[in-house]
Amino acid sequence: MLTLLTFCLIYYFIAGIVIVLGYHRCLTHKAFKMRKWFEYVVVVLGLPAGTPIQWVGNHRFHHANPDLSVDPHSPIIHGFWYAHNGWYINSKIKLLCFLYALAGPIRFLIDAWNRPRTNQEHNHLAKDISADPFYRYISSPSVYAVLMLLHSIIPFGFAYALWEINGFITLWINLIIIFNLGDSINSLGHEKINEHSSTVNRNVLAFFTFGDGYHKDHHQNPGVARVGFQSKQIDLGWRILLILKFLNLVYDINTLEEQ
Numbered sequence: 001m002l003t004l005l006t007f008c009l010i011y012y013f014i015a016g017i018v019i020v021l022g023y024h025r026c027l028t029h030k031a032f033k034m035r036k037w038f039e040y041v042v043v044v045l046g047l048p049a050g051t052p053i054q055w056v057g058n059h060r061f062h063h064a065n066p067d068l069s070v071d072p073h074s075p076i077i078h079g080f081w082y083a084h085n086g087w088y089i090n091s092k093i094k095l096l097c098f099l100y101a102l103a104g105p106i107r108f109l110i111d112a113w114n115r116p117r118t119n120q121e122h123n124h125l126a127k128d129i130s131a132d133p134f135y136r137y138i139s140s141p142s143v144y145a146v147l148m149l150l151h152s153i154i155p156f157g158f159a160y161a162l163w164e165i166n167g168f169i170t171l172w173i174n175l176i177i178i179f180n181l182g183d184s185i186n187s188l189g190h191e192k193i194n195e196h197s198s199t200v201n202r203n204v205l206a207f208f209t210f211g212d213g214y215h216k217d218h219h220q221n222p223g224v225a226r227v228g229f230q231s232k233q234i235d236l237g238w239r240i241l242l243i244l245k246f247l248n249l250v251y252d253i254n255t256l257e258e259q
């Protein structure tokens, strides 16, 4: 029998892995390839993070300009809250960012309008993504809005049907955790160290973000599929990638040795 906790853990796992492996390491950095049908499924599941075109463009621009004034989300330049989530809603008002951080499914609805319309300045860096008709289609405002509506209705309807208000509230809390873990990579992955260095590895964050919290190592080797490659680093995303490789769902994996 499916328990509410198991349901939330499965949701957390899928929501995390589609962004870490799908949007980030595959689409943005080309660290490996996915079977096309599988890539499409992964990206549709990752849509709450934004449209794939906008996500990839912004992230590539961030890698090219980390902690410069043009960086879309630098905690050093713009402050913690703007880098955390304010850059999505174009606000440095801490209370507004804080409320947005707690918005859970309401954030889905805000983003359903916002994401295909904002943060589009670096789309030219994602021409490989926008060249794909399917990605152009799901990134259009109307289609994205419908898909985001489904992203809210299906899991929340399911949780409510099985566990009533407890299911609704627990999934909401789960969503807050997931969004803020992802946003923390931008806000906690950079801090003022010296003029040559601003990225940091966060072990605890890396554990809960499937390895992407090793942000310093990632900036040094962005095209490598295994972000946590040092001994004692736990990169769960890499472990899952090996399982996906075994299942023949991914291939052409870039490892550090091949760099």
Ligand SMILES: [Zn+2]
Residues within 6 Å of the ligand: 062, 066, 189, 190, 199, 215, 219
């Ligand atoms: Zn960074």
Ligand SMILES: [Zn+2]
Residues within 6 Å of the ligand: 024, 028, 029, 059, 063, 218, 222
């Ligand atoms: Zn990256």
